[in-house]
Amino acid sequence: MILGIDVGGTAAKIGWMTREGIILRRQEVPVNGDGYATPILTSVLRGADAFLAESPDAEGGLEGIAVSATGQVDDQSGTVIGTNGAIPGYEGTAFRQALEEKYAVPVHVLNDANAAALGETFLGGARGCRDAVMVTLGTGVGGGVISGGKLIRGRRGIAGELGHFSIDRHGVLCSCGQRGCFERYASTTALMRMAWEITDRESVPDGRAFFVRVRAGDAEMARVLERWIEQIAVGVIGLVHLFNPEIVLIGGGVSRQEELLIKPLREQVIRGMMPRFAEGFRLEAAKLGNDAGMIGALKFWLDQEKGQ
Ligand SMILES: [Zn+2]
Structure with a gap:
């Protein structure tokens, strides 16, 4: 049995998993109850201890620990090497x-967005797809790229920062220091920023x-949504041209909006790409939801143990 730990900025999910990825028991522990005065690592270790204590056959059955963690994670040393300053003391x-x-x-550790992919x-x-790109739309934009059946990890395991390529060098200033990063236009933060330009919070x-509001027929909000989808499409088309994937998966809570988001985005992306890239191409909502990080960490753990 593998202990899975998915460390986010507000909570860590801990689960007991089979090698096949069946999550048998799970629990969530807060990691910022006191504004990070208690280091995240301390909260995670305490949470894991408590979780294992409640699993009767835990000791004999624990084969390994698979961790998916927010931030830039060196996937060889299993250490957080960058955080964009968002979580004090985490680096x-x-x-x-x-x-x-x-x-x-x-123990093997991987960045959460790469783990989700x-x-x-x-x-x-x-x-079963050998070439896939996952784009997660949340307060920022994260993602991961699988090419030829392998996760693109880069030199230190921090590749796949899909939110931080610029689509407008005169654009909105980003937390990374650049202007016009994709996530400034494709995140839900960007969607709300556009909505609040014309309506009150x-x-x-x-x-x-x-x-x-969109579903109720609000024309102004519908136009905001249209603009947002155009912006997401620009970035996704670029990613398709870079990686020639069979599938692009859209993750994040908004991906449940099949009719209002996924369908029109799929149409625009397919229309915008070069024809050869569109053959057999699919764009779908991701399926694993909140379990994606833990299941991806498990897959990474299995691959690492096999020496792949
Ligand atoms: Zn950026």
Whole structure:
């Protein structure tokens, strides 16, 4: 049995998994209850301890720990090497070292967006695909690229920052220091920014409320949505031309909007790409939801242990 840990900015999900990716038991532990005064690693170790204590056959059955973590993660050392400053004290967190010392089993750690992409090709929407791109639309834009059946990891395991290529050098300033990064236009943060330019925050407080308004026939919000989809399409078309995938998966809570988001995005992306890239191409919503990170971490763990 493999212990899966998916570390996010607000909570860590901990689960007990078979090698086939069946999650038998799971729990969530908060990691920022006190504004990160308690380091994330401490919260994770405490959570893992408590979780294992409640699993009767845990000791004998623990074969390894598969971690998916937010931030730039060196996937060989299993250490967080960059965080964009969003979580104080998180950079330098040595997940692999700490967990191996404590539990004496093999530990492998991977960035959460890359893990999600890997998880989707293992058991989700891109199952069986050798060439897939996953784009997750949330407060930022994350993603991962599977090429020739392998995750593109780059030199230090931090490749696949799909939110941070510029689509407009005179564009909106990004937290990474560049202007016009894709995530400044394709994230749900960007969607809400555009909505709030023409309506008040009280009436459309979040993405959910936004889609309710569109569905109710609000023409202004529908135009905002149209602009947002155009912006996402520009980036996705670029990614298709770069990687020639069989499938692009859209992740994040908004991907549940099949009629309002996925369908029109699919049409625009297919219309915009060069014809040869469109043959047999699919664009779908991701399937694994919140489990993607943990399942992808498991796949990474299995591959690493096999020496791949
Ligand atoms: Zn950026």
